[in-house]
Amino acid sequence: MQDIDQRDRELLAALQSEVPLVSTPFAVVGQRIDMAEKEVIKRAERLKREGIIKQISATFEPRAIGYRSCLVAVRVDDDEVDSAAAAISAHPGVTQNYRRNHDFNIWFTITVGTDSRLGLDRTIELLADEAHAQVVRPLPTIRLFKTANLEMIDAHPADPDHGGIEETHGIPLTSVEIEAVRLLQRDLPLQPRPFDVLARLQATIGPDELLAAARTLGERQQLRRFSATVAPRKPGFSATAMGVWTVPPDRVDELGTRMAAHRAVSHCYLRPTYDDWPYNLFTTVHARSVDECESIIHELAADTGLTGGRALYPIREYKRERANYFAPELLEWESSRHGLTERSAVS
Numbered sequence: 361m362q363d364i365d366q367r368d369r370e371l372l373a374a375l376q377s378e379v380p381l382v383s384t385p386f387a388v389v390g391q392r393i394d395m396a397e398k399e400v401i402k403r404a405e406r407l408k409r410e411g412i413i414k415q416i417s418a419t420f421e422p423r424a425i426g427y428r429s430c431l432v433a434v435r436v437d438d439d440e441v442d443s444a445a446a447a448i449s450a451h452p453g454v455t456q457n458y459r460r461n462h463d464f465n466i467w468f469t470i471t472v473g474t475d476s477r478l479g480l481d482r483t484i485e486l487l488a489d490e491a492h493a494q495v496v497r498p499l500p501t502i503r504l505f506k507t508a509n510l511e512m513i514d515a516h517p518a519d520p521d522h523g524g525i526e527e528t529h530g531i532p533l534t535s536v537e538i539e540a541v542r543l544l545q546r547d548l549p550l551q552p553r554p555f556d557v558l559a560r561l562q563a564t565i566g567p568d569e570l571l572a573a574a575r576t577l578g579e580r581q582q583l584r585r586f587s588a589t590v591a592p593r594k595p596g597f598s599a600t601a602m603g604v605w606t607v608p609p610d611r612v613d614e615l616g617t618r619m620a621a622h623r624a625v626s627h628c629y630l631r632p633t634y635d636d637w638p639y640n641l642f643t644t645v646h647a648r649s650v651d652e653c654e655s656i657i658h659e660l661a662a663d664t665g666l667t668g669g670r671a672l673y674p675i676r677e678y679k680r681e682r683a684n685y686f687a688p689e690l691l692e693w694e695s696s697r698h699g700l701t702e703r704s705a706v707s
Contacts, residue, residue: 364412371395371403372412375588379416381574383553383567401550408550414589418544418574420685424582425533425541426474427685430500432484433464433637434493441465444491449679451487452689457679460602460672464497464637467672471683474532477694486697497634499642503612505628506620531580538686539565540573544586545685600646601653601671603660604639612641615664619643622663624656639669 364372370393380388386404387397395403407413422429436444441459448468449457453476457468470487472480481498488496533541539562549557559567577583607615612630619641620628627644643660647653650673657671 364407367393367395368403368407371400372407372588372590375404375413375416376590377587379548379586379588381555381571381578381586383555383571385548385554386550386552397552401552405550412591414591416548416550416586416588417546418541418577418586419584420541420545420577421582421584422471422683422685424580425577425685427471427683428473428480429469429471429683430480430484430498431631432468432470432487433462433497433499434466434468434488434491435464435495436466436491436493438465440492444493445676445678447490448487451483451693452684452687453483454487454679455681455683457677458674459676459678461675462672464495466491466493468679473685473690475686476690478697495636497637499631499637501629501631503616503630505616505630506625507627531582533582536565536569537573537577540570540577542686543570544574544577544583545682598648599650599653599673600644601650601657601673603643603645603657603669603671605641605643605660605664605666605669606633606638607641607666615666616641618664619660622656622660625660645671 371389374389374393379385382388384397386400389395390397390400404413404416434444434448445457445459445466448454448466451470453471453473455469455471457466459465460467468487470480470484472478472483476483478486484496484498543558543562543565546558546561548554551557553567555570556567559565559570565573574583574586578586605615605619616628616630619625620643622643624645624647625643626646627642629642630640631642633640645653645656645660647656653671653673657669661667661669
């Protein structure tokens with residue numbers, strides 16, 4: 361891997377900040393940093409080959425485009441964990457799936473949109489059935505105290521249910537806007553007119569229509585940003601703990617805010633409890649080692665006076681990928697479950 365120079369750093373900063381939604385975005389990026397369009401594309405190609413640029417694409421606000429997400433914990437027999445995880449990972453809306461060091465041994469995140477005939481609750485129920493789960497516990501976000509920036513999320517997605525609230529918000533998308541979302545979440549081609557190339561992948565939408573839809577989605581805050589995702593050069597973290605805490609209801613606001621302020625906490629959420637799951641506050645911690653994670657968890661306990669918290673660690677990663685919105689694979693998965701399209705709540 362070549363070392364990046366100052367001009368590379370300038371380009372990375374520009375691409376991470378914003379790739380403009382215009383016909384010739386790389387020419388505009390070049391104008392901002394005094395670099396020719398050809399040089400922008402050439403350097404970006406090399407940075408992608410080196411694995412420094414991971415992808416250039418849109419990031420959407422899931423709830424605003426009609427999606428619901430949920431963190432789910434399930435308990436399966438230890439000798440069936442791998443097969444259960446495979447059944448869960450087969451769903452196209454499962455973005456992350458881990459085995460953790462707890463009796464609830466599989467933890468996954470599921471994202472489902474308005475195009476689902478089953479809905480989120482019924483989908484979770486079916487996945488639990490297919491995994492032969494003994495117990496299933498949906499853990500949607502009730503309140504978000506803190507979430508990391510997008511680069512941290514991408515590098516360390518230990519607790520990925522970002523804003524998995526029960527309600528959806530935003531203006532319903534038109535058929536053209538749905539096609540635009542499908543295209544804009546793809547990796548932007550490194551060519552002078554990249555949106556023309558994207559539009560050719562779907563005959564029902566032209567490049568001008570694609571860009572107009574993208575700008576509209578941005579104005580509505582349904583499209584959060586269009587930019588490059590860049591791998592951390594020196595992340596420094598090799599251990600991630602999901603600290604879970606039992607917090608009295610009258611102290612949730614106080615202690616959630618206090619924990620979220622800790623520099624080592626990247627995410628902090630309030631989630632529901634169950635008879636067999638008393639932990640309502642979740643904090644994600646990143647450190648250089650498990651010992652350092654444990655030290656931070658102890659520090660949080662001492663600072664808040666909480667006892668009985670614990671740290672959960674990933675033992676095995678089964679799946680980790682970005683959400684793919686309005687993917688045809690979802691309907692294919694649901695269609696293969698004949699007679700199971702009636703909606704029901706997870707009990």
